[in-house]
Amino acid sequence: MSKLVIPRKTVYRLSLYYRALARLKANKVETVSSAALAKAAGVKPTQLRKDLTYFGQFGTRGLGYNVLALSAQLTEVLGTTHLQPVILVGAGHLGSALLRYPGFAKEGFEVIAAFDADATRKRSRDLGVPVLPMEEIGRILSSQRIKMAILTVPGNVAQEVANGLIEAGVLAILNFAPIILQVPDNVVVNNVDLAIELENLSYFIQ
Amino acid sequence: MSKLVIPRKTVYRLSLYYRALARLKANKVETVSSAALAKAAGVKPTQLRKDLTYFGQFGTRGLGYNVLALSAQLTEVLGTTHLQPVILVGAGHLGSALLRYPGFAKEGFEVIAAFDADATRKRSRDLGVPVLPMEEIGRILSSQRIKMAILTVPGNVAQEVANGLIEAGVLAILNFAPIILQVPDNVVVNNVDLAIELENLSYFIQ
Numbered sequence: 001m002s003k004l005v006i007p008r009k010t011v012y013r014l015s016l017y018y019r020a021l022a023r024l025k026a027n028k029v030e031t032v033s034s035a036a037l038a039k040a041a042g043v044k045p046t047q048l049r050k051d052l053t054y055f056g057q058f059g060t061r062g063l064g065y066n067v068l069a070l071s072a073q074l075t076e077v078l079g080t081t082h083l084q085p086v087i088l089v090g091a092g093h094l095g096s097a098l099l100r101y102p103g104f105a106k107e108g109f110e111v112i113a114a115f116d117a118d119a120t121r122k123r124s125r126d127l128g129v130p131v132l133p134m135e136e137i138g139r140i141l142s143s144q145r146i147k148m149a150i151l152t153v154p155g156n157v158a159q160e161v162a163n164g165l166i167e168a169g170v171l172a173i174l175n176f177a178p179i180i181l182q183v184p185d186n187v188v189v190n191n192v193d194l195a196i197e198l199e200n201l202s203y204f205i206q
Numbered sequence: 207m208s209k210l211v212i213p214r215k216t217v218y219r220l221s222l223y224y225r226a227l228a229r230l231k232a233n234k235v236e237t238v239s240s241a242a243l244a245k246a247a248g249v250k251p252t253q254l255r256k257d258l259t260y261f262g263q264f265g266t267r268g269l270g271y272n273v274l275a276l277s278a279q280l281t282e283v284l285g286t287t288h289l290q291p292v293i294l295v296g297a298g299h300l301g302s303a304l305l306r307y308p309g310f311a312k313e314g315f316e317v318i319a320a321f322d323a324d325a326t327r328k329r330s331r332d333l334g335v336p337v338l339p340m341e342e343i344g345r346i347l348s349s350q351r352i353k354m355a356i357l358t359v360p361g362n363v364a365q366e367v368a369n370g371l372i373e374a375g376v377l378a379i380l381n382f383a384p385i386i387l388q389v390p391d392n393v394v395v396n397n398v399d400l401a402i403e404l405e406n407l408s409y410f411i412q
Contacts, residue, residue: 011409015402019384042386078405079412086404097303098400103384107401109408147411148404172407174400178225178309180248188410190403194304194380195313196221197396198292198354199284201378202315203217204394205353206285 010051014074016041017048021071033064080108085146089161090153091116091123091131094176098150099127111150113140117157134161141168148172155179216257220280222247223254227277239270286314291352295367296359297322297329297337300382304356305333317356319346323363340367347374354378361385 020040024032032040038048052070055077075081086104088095091114098104099114111129119133132140140146149170153161158177165173172188175181178196181189226246230238238246244254258276261283281287292310294301297320304310305320317335325339338346346352355376359367364383371379378394381387384402387395 008406011406012402014409015399015405016386018405019402020386040386042388077409079408080405084404084408093303093306097299100299101400103401104404107405109401109404148407150404171411174403174407180222180226180246182248188407190407192398192400192403193221194307194398195309195315196218196225197380197398198290198310198315198356199221199224199286199313200214200217201354201380201394201396202285202290203220203283205377 006054010054011078013041013043013047013051014078016043017051018071018074018078021067021074024067025071029067031064031066037065083108083110084148085110085112085144086148086150087112087137087140087146088114088129088150088152089116089134089137089165090151090177091119091127092152092154095150095152096123096127098152099129109148112144112146117153134164137164138168141165141170146170148174150174150176152176212260216260217284219247219249219253219257220284222249223257224277224280224284227273227280230273231277235273237270238273243271289314289316290354291316291318291350292354292356293318293343293346293352294320294335294356294358295322295340295343295371296357296383297325297333298358298360301356301358302329302333304358305335315354318350318352323359340370343370344374347371347376352376354380356380356382358382 017037020037023040034048035045038045041048086109088099088111095114099111104111114127114129114131115134115137116131117134119131147170149165151158151162151173155177158179159181162173162181162183166183166187171186173181175189175191178193183189223243226243229246240254241251244251247254292315294305294317301320305317310317320333320335320337321340321343322337323340325337353376355371357364357368357379361383364385365387368379368387368389372389372393377392379387381395381397384399389395
């Protein structure tokens with residue numbers, strides 16, 4: 001099982017299955033059919049079965065999947081068995097909101113520091129983590145072996161900031177800046193462009 | 207040209223092309239080759255050419271695309287020629303940050319009202335739009351013919367709130383709640399699950 005052969009979209013869906021299983025666990029459900037799990041995750045049963053075969057999980061015909069076992073296996077595949085440290089760069093409106101977003105910690109991600117071009121600016125509330133000047137990025141990343149960054153800087157500086165992050169050892173960027181980052185092949189970027197999401201919806205309701 | 211035959215991923219990429227063209231326009235570039243436009247949008251040239259054929263745009267061999275003309279055509283296809291009204295439901299941390307996010311207005315979306323279960327709660331800043339009680343949703347939607355909603359309520363109430371929105375005429379939901387919404391076939395949901403995005407990155411840096 002090489003991670004390179006699992007398509008990116010499949011990895012996304014594994015996260016969906018993991019969440020659906022978490023709800024089943026909370027409801028004390030012990031086994032689940034592929035049809036029921038697929039429905040809970042919003043995908044077709046054939047898609048679910050195909051996705052799970054990527055890591056050798058075939059279920060037991062007629063019995064369905066063991067909720068606890070499949071959930072544990074997914075955590076392992078996704079690499080979220082341990083708390084994953086992350087930094088956030090750009091503590092403006094959106095960045096500050098994300099720092100207060102409880103979802104990250106709940107899902108195993110710990111934002112350990114934020115960085116901002118104006119680190120000493122007065123902020124309306126305590127953000128829960130220190131806000132440091134950009135010059136500190138290299139030092140913090142190397143001392144804490146951090147490989148993931150959330151990028152919430154303005155579009156016109158995003159590429160330059162990303163270059164600095166990659167130089168400092170970042171391998172994965174969750175990019176909220178509305179530009180396409182140019183990165184080396186060994187670096188992964190996931191883009192969250194809220195305006196694009198709205199534009200996409202707008203197309204479908206015409 | 208029926209909108210039903212354009213795949214969802216293509217529509218996303220049309221937004222990327224539109225943004226790349228906007229930057230070219232700002233730089234006074236008049237024509238662009240498919241290779242250059244594809245690079246600016248972060249896709250392969252063959253992908254770009256294929257995507258544009260969905261709405262009959264083939265460019266001129268050897269001359270590339272006219273930046274202004276292609277840009278105008280994309281706006282039309284995406285349905286963003288006019289300002290699109292949107293409501294936001296759930297004015298907590300994330301919802302409040304989104305209300306202050308300048309990207310929506312810039313891209314042609316106007317959040318005209320926010321709704322919250324606790325509309326009268328004191329908020330640290332002015333959000334720029336009125337925050338109304340949930341009971342007002344139906345009245346506002348029908349009087350202003352709004353079809354799009356941004357959903358930033360907690361996961362445990364998201365389905366119920368979504369049901370109410372759909373009943374009131376909403377056809378498109380940008381969902382930030384970490385659950386899979388069950389909706390009728392005529393309703394489109396785009397999910398933005400920040401924890402899933404991080405989890406996905408986490409897989410790739412293992």
